Structure formats: structure tokens, C-alpha cells
Amino acid sequence: MTGKLDLDPVLVARARELARRAGQPVVDLARSHTTVSVERAVLRLAGVTGADPDGIPWVNRLVDAVVADVGLGHGVAVPVFDALTREGITDVTLLAQKAAAGSVRFAVPTGRAATAARSAARRAVAAGVRRIDRRRAERDRLIKRHGDPKQRPWIYLIVATGDIYEDIPQAQAAARAGADVIAVIRSTGQSLLDYVPEGATREGFAGTYATQENFRLMRAALDESSKELGRYVRLTNYASGLCMPEMATLAGLERLDMMLNDSMYGILFRDINPIRTFVDQRFSRQVHARAGIIINTGEDNYLTTADAVDEAHTVTVSQLLNEFFAHEAGLADWQLGLGHAFEINPEVPESFRLELAHALLARELFPDAPLKWMPPTKHMTGDVFRGNLLDGFFNLAGTLTGQGILLVGMMTEAVVTPWLSDRDIALQNVRYVLGAAGGLHEDFVPAPGGFIRRRANQVLGEALDLLERIGEQTLLTAIAEGTFGIMKRPADRGKGLAGVAAHEADYCNPATEILEAAA
Amino acid sequence: MSGTQKAIVRPYGDTTGDGMVQVSFTLPVSHDKRAEGAAVQLANRMGIDPAMVVHAKPMGDGFTFFVVYGRVNHLVDLNAVQVVERDFALLSAKDVNTVIKQRLRRKLSVVGACIGTDAHTVGIDAILNVKGIAGEKGLEYYRELKVTNLGAQVSVPELVEAARAEKADAVLVSQVVTQRDAHLHNTREMSAAFREAMPAGRRPLLIVGGPRFDETMTDELGVDRIFGRGTTPGEVASYLVHALITQRKAMA
Numbered sequence: 001m002t003g004k005l006d007l008d009p010v011l012v013a014r015a016r017e018l019a020r021r022a023g024q025p026v027v028d029l030a031r032s033h034t035t036v037s038v039e040r041a042v043l044r045l046a047g048v049t050g051a052d053p054d055g056i057p058w059v060n061r062l063v064d065a066v067v068a069d070v071g072l073g074h075g076v077a078v079p080v081f082d083a084l085t086r087e088g089i090t091d092v093t094l095l096a097q098k099a100a101a102g103s104v105r106f107a108v109p110t111g112r113a114a115t116a117a118r119s120a121a122r123r124a125v126a127a128g129v130r131r132i133d134r135r136r137a138e139r140d141r142l143i144k145r146h147g148d149p150k151q152r153p154w155i156y157l158i159v160a161t162g163d164i165y166e167d168i169p170q171a172q173a174a175a176r177a178g179a180d181v182i183a184v185i186r187s188t189g190q191s192l193l194d195y196v197p198e199g200a201t202r203e204g205f206a207g208t209y210a211t212q213e214n215f216r217l218m219r220a221a222l223d224e225s226s227k228e229l230g231r232y233v234r235l236t237n238y239a240s241g242l243c244m245p246e247m248a249t250l251a252g253l254e255r256l257d258m259m260l261n262d263s264m265y266g267i268l269f270r271d272i273n274p275i276r277t278f279v280d281q282r283f284s285r286q287v288h289a290r291a292g293i294i295i296n297t298g299e300d301n302y303l304t305t306a307d308a309v310d311e312a313h314t315v316t317v318s319q320l321l322n323e324f325f326a327h328e329a330g331l332a333d334w335q336l337g338l339g340h341a342f343e344i345n346p347e348v349p350e351s352f353r354l355e356l357a358h359a360l361l362a363r364e365l366f367p368d369a370p371l372k373w374m375p376p377t378k379h380m381t382g383d384v385f386r387g388n389l390l391d392g393f394f395n396l397a398g399t400l401t402g403q404g405i406l407l408v409g410m411m412t413e414a415v416v417t418p419w420l421s422d423r424d425i426a427l428q429n430v431r432y433v434l435g436a437a438g439g440l441h442e443d444f445v446p447a448p449g450g451f452i453r454r455r456a457n458q459v460l461g462e463a464l465d466l467l468e469r470i471g472e473q474t475l476l477t478a479i480a481e482g483t484f485g486i487m488k489r490p491a492d493r494g495k496g497l498a499g500v501a502a503h504e505a506d507y508c509n510p511a512t513e514i515l516e517a518a519a
Numbered sequence: 520m521s522g523t524q525k526a527i528v529r530p531y532g533d534t535t536g537d538g539m540v541q542v543s544f545t546l547p548v549s550h551d552k553r554a555e556g557a558a559v560q561l562a563n564r565m566g567i568d569p570a571m572v573v574h575a576k577p578m579g580d581g582f583t584f585f586v587v588y589g590r591v592n593h594l595v596d597l598n599a600v601q602v603v604e605r606d607f608a609l610l611s612a613k614d615v616n617t618v619i620k621q622r623l624r625r626k627l628s629v630v631g632a633c634i635g636t637d638a639h640t641v642g643i644d645a646i647l648n649v650k651g652i653a654g655e656k657g658l659e660y661y662r663e664l665k666v667t668n669l670g671a672q673v674s675v676p677e678l679v680e681a682a683r684a685e686k687a688d689a690v691l692v693s694q695v696v697t698q699r700d701a702h703l704h705n706t707r708e709m710s711a712a713f714r715e716a717m718p719a720g721r722r723p724l725l726i727v728g729g730p731r732f733d734e735t736m737t738d739e740l741g742v743d744r745i746f747g748r749g750t751t752p753g754e755v756a757s758y759l760v761h762a763l764i765t766q767r768k769a770m771a
């Protein structure tokens with residue numbers, strides 16, 4: 001610990017212990033359930049690709065067919081590979097097509113047939129995992145060849161035109177202008193689609209559909225930029241919504257470098273069923289761990305619906321939970337882009353000192369995590385000039401407190417999804433602050449007993465109290481009661497619950513087996 | 520308007536009548552002399568003449584950002600300005616309750632939602648939830664209002680169904696995402712669905728709100744009222760009483 005805040009190590013250890021206590025029952029739940037999306041991810045690893053003429057992926061058609069015959073609780077791998085043998089074919093996508101046409105029946109085999117189906121499934125899924133491994137090795141090679149960004153924080157920029165062919169030149173322009181990480185924001189509504197659209201897309205609203213082909217196109221474009229610029233430009237997308245496990249898998253297969261992947265965002269902000277989310281979460285994190293992907297958590301979002309001063313401790317609590325869930329799924333500290341944000345109302349007296357206290361608290365609690373520092377959004381207005389000033393202070397807080405990933409704030413935040421010129425002006429702001437004060441964190445040590453130290457310790461104290469309370473009930477109850485982002489989300493409600501099933505005694509998921517064996 | 524104020528005005532830089540404005544924009548051309556000339560030409564066409572390019576910055580490949588200052592020739596006739604002025608009295612929560620109780624003699628039913636794929640609920644919640652906004656309590660706080668808040672990403676058929684089930688007097692819809700005119704498409708779809716589902720006399724009052732709406736577009740969008748940025752729950756409650764009770768009774 002760097003020790004600028006005098007945090008009591010006993011309290012910090014206690015906070016981690018309480019997070020473990022609150023999180024463990026959720027992990028147990030995740031380990032004993034599966035979802036349609038987890039099973040579709042398994043089939044993607046096993047090699048099922050493409051979509052039917054209506055654009056519904058074959059993985060969906062195949063899972064639906066298996067569920068109709070034998071339910072979800074056994075996992076689809078064994079019934080699928082059993083059917084493959086009985087049909088005398090080797091191509092799983094062809095099997096999906098036959099199943100969709102209604103010409104295949106699925107069963108849960110026993111005895112020798114079961115053993116054979118298990119090992120065939122395991123072989124096929126292992127081949128998919130090996131493809132992810134190769135992409136990870138390729139990333140390592142490219143980073144070695146082109147190099148990492150010279151400075152910290154890494155500069156993270158968003159593109160969001162809705163059209164992948166507009167996004168590409170914008171992303172390349174942003175990289176040339178200094179972006180180290182490009183995030184392609186998803187179209188509104190995608191998170192509630194219970195399938196992953198196929199192919200290159202041009203018609204998203206306020207974002208571009210996340211598809212395997214769009215991932216591939218953008219990664220290829222940024223590989224060109226990396227070569228041109230002599231630094232590896234990273235690519236981010238979203239493993240969130242109803243298809244989290246599949247998104248993670250596709251990201252691994254297409255060498256994305258970071259994924260938004262919060263344990264509770266879908267529950268709170270998309271009203272997705274809590275159990276569905278936690279089950280999908282765990283699988284997606286296991287895939288991210290394997291793929292060497294850095295996750296970005298979403299604590300910043302709470303502060304858009306709740307007050308950033310009153311509810312600061314809920315961010316800390318969520319970070320501790322996200323850390324626990326991440327470690328449990330096999331992610332290493334360097335992969336934890338824990339989120340937090342500069343969202344205090346600028347009218348609040350000493351708002352900047354409060355921001356510094358919160359940002360430094362996160363830095364000191366998670367010294368080895370990169371930390372994703374999010375810009376002001378909620379208190380941005382149509383006054384773009386004032387917005388540019390606030391963004392300057394945000395950048396300053398980021399460098400003073402050693403944040404790892406800086407999501408560049410746009411002065412037009414309250415108006416439009418960023419224009420080309422907004423991005424350029426925002427980058428100029430970042431460059432000025434990093435150029436003028438990039439090393440200031442060395443000199444910045446808040447006074448002992450002073451405002452910043454007191455505030456940070458107060459927030460930690462409140463976080464501990466909340467964790468104690470969550471421990472007395474359960475995390476699911478806390479979520480149901482609106483503890484995070486003041487959104488109330490009961491465990492028996494929300495979207496996607498129908499796609500959840502408890503494991504049967506013979507549940508088999510070769511992907512989880514492989515991913516857990518490695519961890 | 521006070522008698523001394525002129526009806527015809529020009530922008531003000533630092534002297535009355537100088538007409539000075541500042542604009543910024545990007546042209547999809549590489550930065551060179553010709554690009555700056557193009558910026559001047561555009562500014563001229565916008566009525567800025569003389570136009571000074573005070574800043575030109577190349578951005579990436581083939582784009583240049585400009586800041587232009589200059590004198591704009593256009594005049595504004597204040598008498599010809601068209602806006603939606605508040606044409607109803609602002610009532611206190613107590614008065615709203617009293618009018619509903621005495622003249623409607625039942626609770627006034629309001630159904631609210633964010634429709635389409637829009638998940639921004641902070642705005643509609645500010646209007647509906649007890650917590651409210653800007654020091655004013657939301658509609659749930661009003662004793663004589665029955666509020667059903669359906670939340671986010673509600674489909675139009677779901678909304679119509681809920682309006683029917685709740686016997687809604689008014690339907691309040693929020694739209695925040697405007698990219699590719701999503702808010703306009705969704706609002707039109709919503710009003711068309713209500714027109715189709717219910718006869719004119721039985722249709723609830725249709726209200727939309729969000730920060731980027733043009734309040735004069737009610738007819739085009741097929742709604743009764745549009746509320747923009749900075750709306751408070753008190754304004755909405757007062758409008759409901761006006762449109763559903765006071766004005767209606769006056770017309771009857």
C-alpha cells in the first residue's frame with residue numbers, strides 16, 4: 001500500500017473479508033445454475049457458427065431444440081454430442097440446422113454413450129479454448145513488437161456512430177490523435193436481445209451492435225493503426241446484458257483487449273434478473289481470465305442515479321465485491337479495471353477535494369488494479385465551455401491519484417454522442433494536463449489529519465458498515481432493497497429469468513471444466 | 520414585453536448592433552489555404568460576413584476543425600418568434616389535489632414509461648417519483664394522483680395495455696436518446712398506437728418529455744404536449760389539471 005491516506009490495514013482486511021462473506025453465496029448460486037447464454041457460449045467454443053436466414057444464430061436454434069427435448073439442467077454439451085454421433089455427422093453447425101428443421105431428437109445418454117459424448121464435447125470445446133489461447137499469445141507478441149503506451153493513465157476513447165464502417169475511420173483517427181484504447185459503444189437495446197446479432201452492421205442507435213464480425217473488422221483496423229503508430233492500440237467492447245458469456249467468448253476469439261463486465265450493471269440498469277446475471281457473470285469472467293482480457297467494472301453508473309457524495313461508499317462496496325468475484329473467477333489484479341467516477345455536483349463546496357479523496361481511496365485499496373476513472377456526465381450541461389473546464393479538473397484528479405485507465409470526458413456529454421471535433425478537443429485537454437502535471441502525483445501527499453484523509457477514511461468506514469449490513473441479510477436482499485444506484489431489483493423478477501436452470505446431478509459443461517482446471 | 524425594448528435585434532459582441540457571433544465546425548478536408556477559404560465560404564453562406572477564421576486545426580486524415588468569428592447579417596424579429604408559452608396557471612400541490620378532488624371526484628390516473636430501447640429513467644423518475652427534482656416532490660406525492668411508473672425499455676403495446684388497465688387519464692413518456700431521431704420515431708409510433716387502439720374521446724392525454732425535444736412539434740408527433748429540459752413536476756401536475764379538468768370543463 002502506498003500509504004497516502006493512513007488507511008488502517010486491519011479495516012481494509014476486514015472489508016475484504018466482509019466482501020467475501022457477502023459474495024460467496026452468490027458464487028455458490030452461480031456454480032449450481034446454468035443459463036441459455038452460458039450454454040450457447042459452450043456451443044460457440046465447440047465450433048457452432050452463423051445464423052439462420054432470419055438472423056437468429058444457430059447456437060440459439062440448437063440450444064432451444066435441446067431445451068425443448070431434455071431441458072437445460074443437464075447442460076447442452078452432452079445431448080448435442082450424443083446426437084452428433086447418432087446422426088453420424090461431425091459438423092455441429094450442420095446439426096444445429098437439422099435440429100432447427102425438426103429432424104433431430106435429443107436425449108440424455110447414459111453409460112458408454114454418455115462417456116463418449118462427454119469426451120467428444122470436451123475435445124471440441126478444448127479446440128475453441130485453444131483458439132482463445134492463440135489469440136492471447138498473439139496479443140503478447142504484438143505488444144512486444146509495437147510496445148505499450150508510454151504514459152499512464154492509458155487514454156480511453158469511445159466511438160459510437162451506429163455504423164461499423166463509420167466507426168473504423170473515427171477509431172483510427174482517435175488512435176492517431178493519442179487514444180490508447182478504443183471502446184465501441186453498443187447500440188441501445190442490444191443488452192436485452194437474447195441472441196448475438198451476426199455480421200457487419202450499419203444501423204445501431206447511439207452505438208454499434210456488438211457482433212463477431214464487427215469485432216473482427218475493428219480489431220484488424222486497429223492492428224493497422226498499431227503498426228502505423230508504433231504502439232499497441234487496445235479494443236474494448238461490452239460483455240453485458242443477456243448474452244454476457246457469449247460476448248466474452250467472441251471477444252476472446254477475436255482478440256479484444258478489454259471488456260466492460262460488471263457484476264451488477266445489468267441487474268440495476270437493464271432490469272435483468274439477478275440470478276441470470278450472476279450466473280452469466282461468473283462464466284464470462286472465467287473466459288476473460290483465460291483470454292487475458294482486462295475487465296472494466298461499472299461503479300461509475302451508480303453515481304448517475306444516486307448522489308456521488310452520499311453514496312460514495314456504495315462504490316467502494318461494489319469495487320470490493322467486483323474484486324472478490326473477479327479473483328474467484330480466476331482474474332488477476334492487472335485485469336481489474338475497477339470503475340469509479342468524477343460525478344460530484346460541482347456546486348458542492350470543496351467538490352474537487354472530495355473527488356480527490358474518493359479517487360485516492362480507490363487507488364490505495366486496490367494498488368495493483370489498473371482502475372478505470374470515469375469523467376463527469378451527470379452534471380454536464382449544454383454549457384460546453386464549463387464542461388471543458390470540468391473535464392480538465394477530472395483529468396487533473398486522474399493524474400494526481402495515479403489512475404490506470406482514463407476515459408476521456410467530452411464537453412458535449414449532455415448533448416450528443418461525441419463528434420470528431422469533440423474528441424479532438426477532449427484529447428487536447430488530456431494532453432495538456434498530462435504534459436503539464438503528469439508527475440504531480442509524486443508531490444501530492446494529502447496533509448495528515450487533513451480534509452482529504454478524513455474524507456477517505458470516512459467513506460471506508462461507511463463501506464464497512466454497509467458490508468456488515470449486507471452480511472447480515474444477503475447480497476440479493478440488498479440489491480432487492482435498492483442499495484446500489486437506488487434501483488430496487490428483487491431476485492425473482494427481471495428479464496431473462498426463464499433462461500436460468502438449476503444443475504441436474506449429471507450437469508456437464510466442458511468449458512467450465514477446462515477453465516477451472518487451469519485456474 | 521416592455522415598451523422600450525426593440526422588436527428587431529442582432530447578436531451582441533461588445534457593442535450594440537455589432538452582430539458578432541462565434542461558431543465552430545468541422546469540414547471533411549485536409550488543412551490548407553483552400554480549407555480555410557472553404558470555412559469562410561460556409562460562414563458567409565450562414566450570413567456571417569465578414570468572417571474571420573480565428574482557429575483552424577487539422578484532425579486526423581482529411582478533417583479540419585474551425586472556429587470562426589464574424590458579423591452576422593440576419594436580424595431577429597422578436598414579434599415573429601414562436602414558442603410554446605405556458606398557457607396554464609402554476610398550481611401548488613395542495614391546489615392540484617383540491618381541484619381534482621372537487622371537480623373530478625376520483626383519482627386522476629397517470630401512467631409513465633420510457634419507451635423503445637431508451638433506458639434513461641432519471642428524467643421520468645424526477646417527474647413521477649416522490650423524490651422529485653429541484654426541490655419539488657414528484658407526482659406520486661400528490662394524494663389525488665394515481666401514478667403507475669412502468670420504468671424503462673417498455674414497448675408501445677405494453678404501454679397501451681397498461682394505459683387501458685389503469686384507465687389512464689394521461690400517459691407520460693420519456694425519450695432521451697435522440698441519435699438518428701430515435702425519440703421522434705418512438706413518439707410517432709406511440710401516438711399512432713393510441714389512435715389505433717382507442718377512439719378519440721377515450722384516449723388518454725399524451726405527453727412526451729426529454730431534454731432534446733422541440734416543444735412546438737406536438738401536431739407532427741401526434742401528442743398533446745411536449746416538455747423539455749428542466750421541467751419540474753409542479754408544471755406537469757398543473758398542466759394535467761388544466762388540460763383534463765379546467766379547460767375541458769370550460770369547453771364542455
Ligand code: B12
Pocket residue numbers: 160185186187188189205206207269301304305377378379380381412413414415416417418636637638639640641642643645646652691692693694695696697698726727728729730731746747748749750751755
Ligand atoms: C445518467 C445517464 C445514463 C445512465 C442512465 C441511468 C438511468 N437509470 O436513467 C446510464 C449510465 C445507464 C446511461 C446509459 C446510456 N446512455 Co446515457 N446519459 C446519462 C446522462 C449522464 C444524464 C441523463 C440524466 O439523467 N439527466 C438528468 C435528468 C433529470 O434530466 P432529463 O433526462 O433531461 O429529464 C428532465 C427533462 O428532460 C424532463 N423530462 C424528461 N423526460 C420526461 C418525460 C415527461 C413525461 C416529462 C413531462 C418531462 C420529462 O424532465 C426532467 C426533469 O427536469 C446523459 C448526459 C447528460 N449530462 O445529459 C447521458 C446521455 C443521455 N446518454 C446517452 C447515451 C448514448 C447512452 C447509451 C445509449 C450509451 C450506450 N450506447 O450504451 C446508454 C443507454 C442505454 C439505453 N438503452 O438507453 C447520450 C444520448 C445521446 C443522444 N442525444 O442521443 C447522452 C446525452 C450522453 C452522450 N453525450 O452520449 N446513461
